[in-house]
Amino acid sequence: MRIGLIGQPNCGKSTLFNQVAGYKAETGNFSGTTVTFTESKVRLLGQVVDVVDLPGTYTLAGTNPAEREVIKYLTSNEVDVVVNVLDASHLSHGLAMTVELLELEVPVVVALNMMDEADRLGIHIDIKALEEFLGAPVIPMIASKGRGIQPLFTKAYQVGKENKGPAQPRYSEDIEKYLDILENELKDVESYLKPRALAIKLLEGDEAILKDILNQKPEILGDLTSIREGLRHTRGQSSDWVINGERTSLAGQIASRVIKQGQRKITFRDKLDDILLHPVLGYIFLILILYLFFQAVYSLGGLIETPLMSLFEQFENWTVNLLGGSQNIVSELVVGLIQGVAGGVAIVLPYLVPFLVGLGVLEDVGYLPRVAFLMDSLMHKIGLHGKSIVPFILGFGCNVPAIMATRILEDKRERLISAALSTLVPCAARLSVVFGLVAFYLGPALALGIYLFNLFVIALTAKILSKLVPETSPGLILEMPVYRVPTLRTVFNKAWWRIREFIVEAWPLLIVGSIVLAALNYLNVAVYLNNLVRPLSWILGLPHEVGVPLIFGVLRKELSLVMLGQALGSMSFSDVLTPVQMVTYAVFVVFYIPCLATMVVIRKELGTKAMWYIVLLTIIIATLAALFARGFTEIIY
Amino acid sequence: MNLLGAPKGKAVRVVDYTGGKGVSFKLRQLGLCPGREVKILRYAPMGGPIMIDVDGRSVALGRGIASRVKVEKI
Numbered sequence: 001m002r003i004g005l006i007g008q009p010n011c012g013k014s015t016l017f018n019q020v021a022g023y024k025a026e027t028g029n030f031s032g033t034t035v036t037f038t039e040s041k042v043r044l045l046g047q048v049v050d051v052v053d054l055p056g057t058y059t060l061a062g063t064n065p066a067e068r069e070v071i072k073y074l075t076s077n078e079v080d081v082v083v084n085v086l087d088a089s090h091l092s093h094g095l096a097m098t099v100e101l102l103e104l105e106v107p108v109v110v111a112l113n114m115m116d117e118a119d120r121l122g123i124h125i126d127i128k129a130l131e132e133f134l135g136a137p138v139i140p141m142i143a144s145k146g147r148g149i150q151p152l153f154t155k156a157y158q159v160g161k162e163n164k165g166p167a168q169p170r171y172s173e174d175i176e177k178y179l180d181i182l183e184n185e186l187k188d189v190e191s192y193l194k195p196r197a198l199a200i201k202l203l204e205g206d207e208a209i210l211k212d213i214l215n216q217k218p219e220i221l222g223d224l225t226s227i228r229e230g231l232r233h234t235r236g237q238s239s240d241w242v243i244n245g246e247r248t249s250l251a252g253q254i255a256s257r258v259i260k261q262g263q264r265k266i267t268f269r270d271k272l273d274d275i276l277l278h279p280v281l282g283y284i285f286l287i288l289i290l291y292l293f294f295q296a297v298y299s300l301g302g303l304i305e306t307p308l309m310s311l312f313e314q315f316e317n318w319t320v321n322l323l324g325g326s327q328n329i330v331s332e333l334v335v336g337l338i339q340g341v342a343g344g345v346a347i348v349l350p351y352l353v354p355f356l357v358g359l360g361v362l363e364d365v366g367y368l369p370r371v372a373f374l375m376d377s378l379m380h381k382i383g384l385h386g387k388s389i390v391p392f393i394l395g396f397g398c399n400v401p402a403i404m405a406t407r408i409l410e411d412k413r414e415r416l417i418s419a420a421l422s423t424l425v426p427c428a429a430r431l432s433v434v435f436g437l438v439a440f441y442l443g444p445a446l447a448l449g450i451y452l453f454n455l456f457v458i459a460l461t462a463k464i465l466s467k468l469v470p471e472t473s474p475g476l477i478l479e480m481p482v483y484r485v486p487t488l489r490t491v492f493n494k495a496w497w498r499i500r501e502f503i504v505e506a507w508p509l510l511i512v513g514s515i516v517l518a519a520l521n522y523l524n525v526a527v528y529l530n531n532l533v534r535p536l537s538w539i540l541g542l543p544h545e546v547g548v549p550l551i552f553g554v555l556r557k558e559l560s561l562v563m564l565g566q567a568l569g570s571m572s573f574s575d576v577l578t579p580v581q582m583v584t585y586a587v588f589v590v591f592y593i594p595c596l597a598t599m600v601v602i603r604k605e606l607g608t609k610a611m612w613y614i615v616l617l618t619i620i621i622a623t624l625a626a627l628f629a630r631g632f633t634e635i636i637y
Numbered sequence: 638m639n640l641l642g643a644p645k646g647k648a649v650r651v652v653d654y655t656g657g658k659g660v661s662f663k664l665r666q667l668g669l670c671p672g673r674e675v676k677i678l679r680y681a682p683m684g685g686p687i688m689i690d691v692d693g694r695s696v697a698l699g700r701g702i703a704s705r706v707k708v709e710k711i
Contacts, residue, residue, distance in 0.1 A: 058666035279682040377685035475699025477663045
């Protein structure tokens, strides 16, 4: 048995899923699309059933690719019963989609979630009456507190076994008359939809379905056109608006008949936006909240990383001794392996875990859409939207979580640009290069200058990129969910799934890359590597030896400083490099190729092509920026 | 009158909107259809988005989009 969960954004569907899902939940894509769903096995009445969390959608219109996939999936034989999660505090809005769902004629159980929230707003719902209007069972529940979940799934199981579709919602008489005509003609047409649902979709102007039908039965076009014209004449609106209006008013009627409105209790949550979205206070809190988030993640990370890494170093020394010194191939490769493993541990445990938990809290509380609201106008000035600020800020700690944070952006273009820009943000490792080279030898003012220059380059790149990749979204249209106290289980489950993805997909690549670099090191290919990079180091006026540290810096950015010392034969950089060279080198390191872990995450999140584009982009930007820095410092020194 | 010109905190009725299919689709999804009463709750500073109340829910709209929503006084 497979149970599909469907509901509008912010209805608590994911909370419900997380309450029942085990640790082995899998994320998948609908074949051939980027539309994702999550599936988990759940023990129920002594049976194991599959529960599928479908993407949150406001409607089931076939005109939107994601929604079309959801419809196809629901009407396929893969799902036995659909649980429609509704937010009881906004019943009429949610019911509009329930009506659409009933039209699909698949077995449905309605989960009336957030009963506590409805209660707070003084909304009393007559469950029995609602069941009668919908012709489907309705189970009240509070997913965040785990209430009503057992009865819900028991009911779903029962309905799925019976495999009986719900009653059909009735529209106004004139619409029903037209639907009958179309339904009759569509009886022998092959489709994933039943004739009535097909007829409705045709009136809604679903072009993909129309094309499919016309291939099978071209003569229907005449009737359809005259029906649409008829509707436009009698109702004064195009047929898609008429159908939509019918659904909305049907939902509104049902809601008004089952709801008894009582006294609304005003709590501090209703007042919270007055502070958090205040034109002045809002920004102060925004800075404070993001600063605390950043501080919490990275101070916790530093606290764990330092002892962890020294442990790994001891282990590395111990293994090298055991394998008979560092000059043989086996011990070199083992060291590569250990460093790859350590690199993953040092990123996952200290930074990713607290970051993902923190992001989950901000997400579930409902603060992220508020960030978008506050930052929208500022980010628009560089061609982006409000939410893009989040990955940038995180990038200052580590680019890996920054890339992951681009997931909060809905638009593919926005994600790509934000990911590319986040890799230009100097992470903590690059900070050590800027400080170790520039601040230490040439003074903090110049280091600060590099940071300001970096911000300028990011803004400029954003401006150029947003011109190159055409804007598709017309502007912000976003629902602000009600503030909620997040449930621990949801936050931790979500964090765990994301961490597991990193462990399974990104970490192995990191280890392999690390071993390959160790092999290169053993084979003593320094000369070749230096020659490979020579065109670049020549343009930038850097010594021949920087090739090796730059290439190994891709593995971990700190290495580009440590290995620079080894390559030049002195850790006292002022003896071997001129001030101009130090600044040029530091600027190049700040911008060039994201580290291996970041590359792997970009590949996972946005695809291989996007990864190589970003690599190429950062090399070009790094070269231009370093050239500029060279010219600039040559003038002042 | 468009939504941007509506007085803050006072209910107005949506009459129509102009714009591409994508925009009207999204607005409709959020319950912003002709006939619906909405109310401006707040403005983000520096030409940022506006926040409106649609049937008890808060929705943020960029000013470009808000200017395309025609409303009338009640």
